[in-house]
Amino acid sequence: MEVLQVTKYDHLDTDSFDQLVSKDVPFVIRDADFGGCLNRWSADYLMDRLKDISVSVHVSNEPKLDFVNKNFSYKTMALNEMIDKCLNDRQNYYYLRSVGSDRRARDVADIRTQFPSISEDITIPSFLAINETKDETQDSDGKQLFSSVFRISSQDLVLWTHYDIVDNILVQIRGTKRVVLFPPNDSLFLYLESDKSRVIDIDEPDDQMKEKFPLFLNARRYECLLEAGESLFIPSLWFHNTKALEFSIGMNFFWKDKQLSQQNLYNKSDVYGNKDLNPAIDAFTNLDKAMKHIDKMPQKFRQFYLRILINKLQKKLT
Numbered sequence: 001m002e003v004l005q006v007t008k009y010d011h012l013d014t015d016s017f018d019q020l021v022s023k024d025v026p027f028v029i030r031d032a033d034f035g036g037c038l039n040r041w042s043a044d045y046l047m048d049r050l051k052d053i054s055v056s057v058h059v060s061n062e063p064k065l066d067f068v069n070k071n072f073s074y075k076t077m078a079l080n081e082m083i084d085k086c087l088n089d090r091q092n093y094y095y096l097r098s099v100g101s102d103r104r105a106r107d108v109a110d111i112r113t114q115f116p117s118i119s120e121d122i123t124i125p126s127f128l129a130i131n132e133t134k135d136e137t138q139d140s141d142g143k144q145l146f147s148s149v150f151r152i153s154s155q156d157l158v159l160w161t162h163y164d165i166v167d168n169i170l171v172q173i174r175g176t177k178r179v180v181l182f183p184p185n186d187s188l189f190l191y192l193e194s195d196k197s198r199v200i201d202i203d204e205p206d207d208q209m210k211e212k213f214p215l216f217l218n219a220r221r222y223e224c225l226l227e228a229g230e231s232l233f234i235p236s237l238w239f240h241n242t243k244a245l246e247f248s249i250g251m252n253f254f255w256k257d258k259q260l261s262q263q264n265l266y267n268k269s270d271v272y273g274n275k276d277l278n279p280a281i282d283a284f285t286n287l288d289k290a291m292k293h294i295d296k297m298p299q300k301f302r303q304f305y306l307r308i309l310i311n312k313l314q315k316k317l318t
């Protein structure tokens with residue numbers, strides 16, 4: 001499989017950042033200043049600062065988390081215990097993706113509120129021009145902070161290939177992470193189940209992949225080694241898969257597009273940034289209804305009309 005490298009940049013200002021964002025292709029910023037976290041956050045520092053904070057953690061005895069076969073469970077533990085296990089437990093793999101304090105109240109992850117003892121270590125660089133206030137009516141150039149997520153993982157942990165619905169900047173603070181990305185238009189090659197790909201081992205040799213997931217080999221594979229201190233822009237709908245090559249500390253910031261917000265296209269109950277846009281959900285519901293009608297017909301007619309439907313959809317694709 002051919003690999004396309006993600007381009008890395010230095011010294012971006014708002015204009016050059018926005019211009020790259022508008023190309024809708026991932027890129028890395030080498031020198032974005034997210035504050036003291038970049039220097040201060042070591043395992044020891046966080047263990048000391050966050051020892052009383054309890055978090056829900058994915059735990060698995062396999063490094064590649066598999067949502068189909070559910071090879072992981074969620075355990076609640078103190079953050080210092082989690083970090084200690086990441087570093088010292090060689091039988092199990094741990095992954096933290098911080099969540100809001102009260103998810104039923106549609107509380108999204110907010111790293112600075114949920115981890116106040118380290119909040120001063122975090123600043124969002126001004127060149128990103130993300131509106132950080134909760135007031136969505138306030139004028140900004142179109143980016144509204146949606147959530148900020150703390151991410152810690154054991155060495156070798158792989159997070160499955162998925163897409164998010166909002167734009168994202170993933171900040172690597174400690175350890176190197178390999179990130180593989182696939183463009184939204186390659187979704188038909190990824191064997192999707194909802195927002196996730198069923199291809200759990202994206203590094204399987206081509207001949208084995210050909211047997212199990214032949215179409216996967218057609219996907220355009222972008223890759224980058226995200227080093228400590230670097231940040232990766234992940235455009236909405238781009239599929240991504242991450243592998244911590246070392247014990248890894250990071251965080252990410254999701255932001256909403258102002259226009260899509262104003263048109264009420266985002267699902268209001270989305271706390272993760274991965275619920276499909278409202279019209280897409282309506283379309284899926286209607287498609288389910290359409291399929292019920294199709295199923296009323298005998299096989300020969302069903303097959304015929306399914307192809308007619310595919311043709312209608314195909315013509316919509318540009």
Ligand SMILES: O=C(O)CCC(=O)C(=O)O
Binds near residue numbers: 169170234
């Ligand atoms: O490496 C990780 O923790 C996954 C990052 C991710 O999925 C994201 O930032 O959207």
Ligand SMILES: [Fe+2]
Binds near residue numbers: 162163164240
């Ligand atoms: Fe993601």
